[in-house]
Amino acid sequence: MLPSLSSKACTYRHLLPWHWRPTNSFALAYAEEIVLQRVQDCDLEAKFVRLPGGEEIRTVRATVGQDAGYLSRTPIVLLHGMGAGVGMWCKNFGPLARQRPVYAVDLLGFGRSSRVAFPANPELCESAFVRSIEEWRKAEGLNEVILLGHSFGGYLAFNYALRHPNSVRKLILADPWGLLERPDNHQPSRRWISVVGNLLHRFDPLAVVRAAGPFGPSLIRRFRGDIQAYFDDDKDDVAATAEAATNPESVERAHDILDYIYHCNAQPASGETGFRYLAAPLGFAKRPLYPRLPQLEPRLPVSLIYGGRSWLFRYGRPADAPDLAEEFRERLGPRRGPVTVRCMRNCNHHLYAEDFNQFNKLVQDESQGLDCSFVMLPCGAEIRTVRATAPGADPAAYARRRPLLLLHGMGAAVGIWCRNIGQLSRQRPVYAIDILGFGRSSRVPFPLDAAACEARFVDSIEQWRLAAGLPEGLLVVGHSFGGYLAIRLRWRTCCSPIRGGMLPPPPGYEPPPLLRRIASVMDYWRLDPLDLLRAAGPFGPGLVRRLRGDLRNFFDDDGDGSSGWLGDKSSGDDEVLDYVYHCMQCQVCPSGETGSRRLCHLIAFARRPCLSRIDQLPAQLPLTVLYGGQSRLYRLERARGEPNIGEKLRSARPAGSTQAGGVRELPECGHHIYAEDWRSFNAYVLEAFEGYA
Known part of the structure; x- marks a missing residue:
């Protein structure tokens, strides 16, 4: 604690009358x-x-x-x-x-x-x-x-x-x-x-104002009248001049800034x-x-x-x-x-x-750019939220546009959208959240029942929307597990569900015996998909870098330099992999990862697949599906000669339903299309939502 000066005198106060300086704390407050x-x-x-x-x-x-x-x-x-x-x-x-x-x-x-x-x-x-x-x-x-x-x-x-x-x-x-x-x-x-400079440095810079006593206010007005002019340069119209001549309060404020400066500096130094x-x-x-x-x-x-x-x-x-x-x-x-x-x-x-x-x-x-905050839900849980804006030349029109919400996949968090937020926010405000139980959002228990677990995820997003004060009818982009939840939200949606959230297990699909054994062991012992990473302890970061080094290439490849980053293009050698590791290596409990496990069987396939329920979506709900041509699930379809995801989607939706962009394939991409070919991904998303105010 620093000692108070409230009872101390200035170096020269004992030489001067008590009321020599026309100031006190009340004058400063006024x-x-x-x-x-x-x-x-x-x-x-x-x-x-x-x-x-x-x-x-x-x-x-x-x-x-x-x-x-x-x-x-x-x-x-x-x-x-x-x-x-x-x-x-x-x-x-x-x-x-x-x-x-x-x-x-x-x-x-x-x-x-x-x-x-x-x-x-x-x-x-x-x-x-x-x-x-x-x-x-x-x-x-x-x-x-x-x-x-x-x-x-x-x-x-x-x-x-x-x-x-x-x-x-x-x-x-x-x-x-x-x-x-x-x-x-x-x-x-x-x-x-x-x-003179060395001599004056022995005294406080404004000691002369205090020493001047009753002449201090005039001294400020004489030597710093320019400051008052800066604050009054919008008062030179005829109406303001007339007001100053007739209104005593306006006359009182003629030197309000300079009087304020004086009283700020006439107090004890x-x-x-x-x-x-x-x-x-x-x-x-x-x-x-x-x-x-x-x-x-x-x-x-x-x-x-x-x-x-x-x-x-x-x-x-x-x-x-x-x-x-x-x-x-x-x-x-x-x-x-x-x-x-x-x-x-x-x-x-x-x-x-x-x-x-x-x-x-x-x-x-x-x-402008990123606002990072925590939004508290009625239950007390917090959702990590990133808001990105780039209003451009017409901020009022920009503010009226329908916001866009980004939902990440399993084991990820808001940071994985770093390639996309910058470009997408030029069209409309963009929100990205850590889904409940993931990233920096609260870790909460999820029900064992798949339907109840799914409802917990979806309800938390709706509660977040209300707590954040956002209107109904958000535009949503969901990747992987986020795409699964996005379809359940029944909003205008652009999703890239490149895992088993969209598809049920393909008809006649017989998983390899090893996969069945692993899935049975995980179900029996209630193991989460990434428990191995947590069990690896200090070897966890090295494990991520060895097994998922491809992610580093996706985020480090700037191509022609037209980067989607909000900041500089260089991302560091392993920043993305370190971020992924820390998202997965939760200090408390897996939480959201546990919830996603309860929605899956055979590790990757959904217990309640979206494709079997997609006819329940409103016919007027626009839906775009982006998927990677090298995704393992969709390669499996082609190998078995089955209809592709686009044909299945069109046949599953009710007749007369609207499609905004329909089904788009990024043929050279695998799972992480938002980063593997982020330019095409951003362009498709902007195109899909271009007509929405």
Whole structure:
């Protein structure tokens, strides 16, 4: 716990009258309230969040709507710069909250958060700031967040992502302080600048504002009037001018931003002192970010937004320095997560207010893509959910399109759709879930009866839809076991059930004696299909790599480079196989795998095959079936001279039923068609759903 400054005096307070500075905590609270009245088009909730050490963090939460689907999206957390507070985001709350919940905090030692004494050691001081952010996140119950920091907030956001990469979905640095290193040969143009800089560094940056006493507000207005202009540039119309002349409240707000800044910084110095401990003379950081950029988690998406006229990137930067975007990417080194650099050419340092429309648009663009969350069902179980969006030029029309749901196969999870989510989300919002009992979703017991077990799976997906706030009539793509469940959902469905979920055992099929023996042993001892993998212990990963090395080739083959990945194309040598292993090697119990076993007999064939029940589907329900020509089951059909899956499907469906795409074969593919030929797979899915709004 850091010591509190609430009862401590400033270094000069004993020399001045008690009321020398026209401020107190109530004045700051009132100034914050006036500034937050600027926020429109969203609901604000302001509160104090208590940390384990007793400190309090001022928090503002902005939302648009309270439906479960919206609230489950990955939130944006805003970290302000030095000497600022939550009110400085008043131009950003509304637009950003339309997409997802937004949190803004007064950093520890700033604004209305607790004033504490920071250690003078730069590393310890940095750790104290980062620890307070992590404790706040846990106290708020947030999992992953999109972390956006401006100026000093960007510096802290980087250090937080460095220490807690698993808690950050994306890192956005907005004109971050401390990014650049001080050049070795950098000297001020005049000697006196260096002398004054070293002298002032002994004092807190805004000590002069506090020392000015009653002249402090005028001092802020005189030297930082440009900031007020940034926030008022949408008030220059005739109506606003008339209102200012007749409405006393409008006159009161003429300097609301500057008054808020004054009251934030006229309180006892705390976070400002911590900033001084982290800063070197003349504005550089003692521990700059550039040398530490390669230490960031390689998979973490990073975005840099900076002002083309910002003093942070002009001051001390050689004229012959390389392009900042190229240098930033080069310093980051080889990465698997996407890296973007955006320049707001006509903006200075306070780009979030100078051109708030462009800034909000850039942040919205950078925040698109994947939202990862857990959706809780009424029974208390949780479903791991990934939401992907790419609204393009018409976000309103995009939001009205019917969402697409992806259901994985047995032993898999949401990550296997990494080849497909990016391209499919360009047409409509895409959701992928870990089916109950698989991946990171809750592990629950399933009934022994096949019909009841099937109903448990299907009901959990319907309960997830309701909990996520999604409309009826979702479009569904299901692969393998997911295709089996997709048909049972009776939604508009595109499925690729390349295992025994679609077909019953072929007529006259006599399984080999060895297969019968294995199936009998597994049924008697109630063994799950992947128990051998779990029993292999430390040899499990090697077993997966040896027996399923083909999966690595499917996911590593980028072909012509038009990758379906959301991030960079390189996936690492065995990332996919390691993911498959950890999905199968559950620490608690197999669960979903057990449920799928109870739906099968002879290991791979369904006890309640879809083909024998497909005539029960509504005649108007469009259905597309994609299958691999090299799939073992369908090769067996051809070898026995039986009708192929397409002919069986057409004869099984009632006369006059509609087909959207009918039956498509990918002749060179086996089971994993979504990855083996992901371009064709994505194209077929987009084509099948093209006509649905």
